[in-house]
Amino acid sequence: xxxxxxxxxxxxxxxxxxxxxxxxxxxxxxxxxxxxxxxxxxxxxxxxxxxxxxxxxxxxxxxxxxxxxxxxxxxxxxxxx
Numbered sequence: 001x002x003x004x005x006x007x008x009x010x011x012x013x014x015x016x017x018x019x020x021x022x023x024x025x026x027x028x029x030x031x032x033x034x035x036x037x038x039x040x041x042x043x044x045x046x047x048x049x050x051x052x053x054x055x056x057x058x059x060x061x062x063x064x065x066x067x068x069x070x071x072x073x074x075x076x077x078x079x080x081x
Contacts, residue, residue: 027068
């Protein structure tokens with residue numbers, strides 16, 4: 001699992017592929033790589049942050065999360081994504 005700035009945890013997978021480690025979040029179809037498993041996870045968190053930022057800027061975050069089977073917990077008074 002990896003934590004996002006949205007307050008949700010996303011499933012993450014890390015695997016070795018030839019000369020690199022690959023970390024991915026299958027539900028959002030986001031992946032990255034690094035020379036170590038830890039670096040791959042760090043890069044995945046960065047890729048997820050950029051993906052989420054782009055979705056928010058386009059106003060499609062709710063739709064993307066819904067299509068992925070995810071939901072962001074909201075408190076009263078929180079703005080919509």
